[in-house]
Amino acid sequence: MIIDDTLREGLQTPGMSYTVDEKIKLSRLIADSGIKRALVSYPSAHWSESEVTKRICSDGIFDETFGLGRTVRSDVDAIAETGANISLHLPFQFDDTGPILDAVKYASKKGRLLEVSVVNIAKYRTDDLMKLGKMMEAAGADVVQFPDTTGQASPKLLGAVIREARKTLKCQISVHCHNDLGGALSNALEGLHSGADFVDTCIYGLGERNGISDTASIGRLMELEGIHTGLNYEKLSKAYEEVLNLILKKIGPGLFIDNFPVHGKNTLVHTAGTHAASSGVFQGAKYSVNVYTGRSMISNILNSHGIRLSNEKLSELTAEVKDQSVNTGLTLKVEQILKMAREKID
Numbered sequence: 435m436i437i438d439d440t441l442r443e444g445l446q447t448p449g450m451s452y453t454v455d456e457k458i459k460l461s462r463l464i465a466d467s468g469i470k471r472a473l474v475s476y477p478s479a480h481w482s483e484s485e486v487t488k489r490i491c492s493d494g495i496f497d498e499t500f501g502l503g504r505t506v507r508s509d510v511d512a513i514a515e516t517g518a519n520i521s522l523h524l525p526f527q528f529d530d531t532g533p534i535l536d537a538v539k540y541a542s543k544k545g546r547l548l549e550v551s552v553v554n555i556a557k558y559r560t561d562d563l564m565k566l567g568k569m570m571e572a573a574g575a576d577v578v579q580f581p582d583t584t585g586q587a588s589p590k591l592l593g594a595v596i597r598e599a600r601k602t603l604k605c606q607i608s609v610h611c612h613n614d615l616g617g618a619l620s621n622a623l624e625g626l627h628s629g630a631d632f633v634d635t636c637i638y639g640l641g642e643r644n645g646i647s648d649t650a651s652i653g654r655l656m657e658l659e660g661i662h663t664g665l666n667y668e669k670l671s672k673a674y675e676e677v678l679n680l681i682l683k684k685i686g687p688g689l690f691i692d693n694f695p696v697h698g699k700n701t702l703v704h705t706a707g708t709h710a711a712s713s714g715v716f717q718g719a720k721y722s723v724n725v726y727t728g729r730s731m732i733s734n735i736l737n738s739h740g741i742r743l744s745n746e747k748l749s750e751l752t753a754e755v756k757d758q759s760v761n762t763g764l765t766l767k768v769e770q771i772l773k774m775a776r777e778k779i780d
């Protein structure tokens with residue numbers, strides 16, 4: 435089954451930002467195309483993400499709406515308050531699984547569906563991935579996701595991990611495949627062949643760096659192999675038109691050049707706070723700044739221009755940057771952020 439991630443992962447596309455109304459309109463078009471399950475937001479990142487999720491849930495736009503967060507209790511609460519199902523991702527680096535398990539168990543008592551994404555499959559040994567998967571299942575996860583976070587897995591590796599997971603776990607399994615090396619479609623299909631129940635996709639294959647598996651392409655390929663998707667492609671094309679309008683308005687047609695795998699320059703651009711903050715892999719990368727941008731990314735930008743703010747002023751600035759991005763529906767340029775920071779020093 436397809437889980438559309440255009441509203442959450444798609445918001446990590448370099449140069450992309452949505453207003454609340456744009457997100458709601460897009461969610462309706464996506465649901466009209468036959469998508470039943472969608473990951474729509476990151477509620478702990480910004481008030482607008484909570485608001486969008488509440489509206490999508492209360493209007494019953496999707497059968498199953500999910501919000502994403504970290505494996506911490508405050509993120510679980512932020513998602514649960516919206517009425518959405520809960521999707522959590524493990525930190526990119528950790529020594530102690532205690533706090534992670536505490537948050538997963540806490541989430542499992544909220545009476546919602548619970549998906550937990552374990553760590554980057556290209557970096558960890560398969561037996562360590564299985565240990566984590568079993569831990570998450572025992573802690574109450576209904577779905578364990580094995581993500582190719584950095585887009586460095588081959589179909590062979592991804593297939594081997596999912597076949598092992600299918601043997602090891604009783605719960606459902608999902609895959610999330612990034613396209614840095616152009617493998618997002620083949621990896622996702624290999625995941626489904628190997629026993630995955632769900633695959634994350636985005637319209638136009640949008641997402642962090644150069645994106646993930648494309649919704650329509652996966653749908654067509656699944657159907658070629660006799661897997662029912664329930665998609666109505668005529669209606670889905672309306673959602674593609676809407677996303678294309680947003681891309682052309684906010685980013686321009688160059689996105690399709692920059693998103694090309696391997697050499698495309700978007701393979702080096704990051705949006706998400708947790709990605710930029712906690713992974714050595716992403717150091718020295720370029721940033722795209724919107725509501726998902728965390729304090730540490732703003733701090734990095736300021737530091738590299740010789741500006742230092744107190745913790746309090748940094749938090750204030752981060753909140754203002756997020757507000758401005760969601761109000762205008764645009765990402766912020768470094769010069770705008772530096773100007774806002776300098777006004778706090780004067």
Ligand SMILES: [Zn+2]
Pocket residue numbers: 443583610612641642646
């Ligand atoms: Zn992703």
